[in-house]
Amino acid sequence: MKRLVILGAPGSGKGSQCKWITKDYDVPHISTGDILRKNIADGTALGVEAKSYMDKGELVPSELVIALLKARLDEEDCKAKGFLLDGFPRTVEQAESLDEYLKENGISLDRVVNIEVPDEEIMARALNRRTCSNPACKEIYNLRDNAPQVENVCDKCGSALFVRDDDNEATVSKRLEVYHTQTEPLIKYYSEQGKLSTVVGQVLLEDTIKLVKAELEK
Numbered sequence: 327m328k329r330l331v332i333l334g335a336p337g338s339g340k341g342s343q344c345k346w347i348t349k350d351y352d353v354p355h356i357s358t359g360d361i362l363r364k365n366i367a368d369g370t371a372l373g374v375e376a377k378s379y380m381d382k383g384e385l386v387p388s389e390l391v392i393a394l395l396k397a398r399l400d401e402e403d404c405k406a407k408g409f410l411l412d413g414f415p416r417t418v419e420q421a422e423s424l425d426e427y428l429k430e431n432g433i434s435l436d437r438v439v440n441i442e443v444p445d446e447e448i449m450a451r452a453l454n455r456r457t458c459s460n461p462a463c464k465e466i467y468n469l470r471d472n473a474p475q476v477e478n479v480c481d482k483c484g485s486a487l488f489v490r491d492d493d494n495e496a497t498v499s500k501r502l503e504v505y506h507t508q509t510e511p512l513i514k515y516y517s518e519q520g521k522l523s524t525v526v527g528q529v530l531l532e533d534t535i536k537l538v539k540a541e542l543e544k
């Protein structure tokens with residue numbers, strides 16, 4: 327049973343960490359994006375409300391995201407197994423609401439794992455990324471560490487590789503800037519609580535896993 331939060335910039339490899347943590351510790355992976363999609367698909371009252379904002383192209387208000395999250399954490403699997411929160415909290419205000427909720431339920435977070443990768447490294451990975459154009463394959467390559475055998479051809483299915491629209495310098499820097507502005511206060515918040523473990527993302531996934539594991543076993 328673990329109650330965890332994971333932080334990491336887009337492109338930090340946070341998703342790969344979520345995969346093994348969820349499996350090895352048998353904790354539900356809770357992402358706000360998934361919760362939103364599910365509530366909208368199920369037509370719950372909160373989902374209908376959230377959709378009304380999204381249809382207008384507006385951000386779903388924080389209070390509504392918090393309400394959706396609490397409803398999810400109230401479910402049996404989270405009560406029995408804990409959780410891994412991914413994409414929440416995004417602000418100190420949300421972190422405080424989460425703490426209030428945990429306190430009301432007599433529980434607390436075990437650890438907040440912060441996957442740190444230098445911006446230059448995230449940028450280099452994005453600019454070197456090539457994606458298979460075959461929708462059934464979508465294999466991802468990296469010209470620097472994991473190049474295809476034949477230039478611009480997928481090793482697995484032989485389709486052409488392409489650069490995704492959002493893998494460009496302007497989009498990636500904007501995304502990193504937003505991430506840092508949002509996350510820095512959160513890092514401070516959890517570090518003051520003594521819950522923060524910062525792990526530097528390594529080139530090899532296995533190496534990062536080892537480091538994260540060591541933090542979670544503390």
Ligand SMILES: [Zn+2]
Nearest residue numbers: 458463480483
């Ligand atoms: Zn392919």
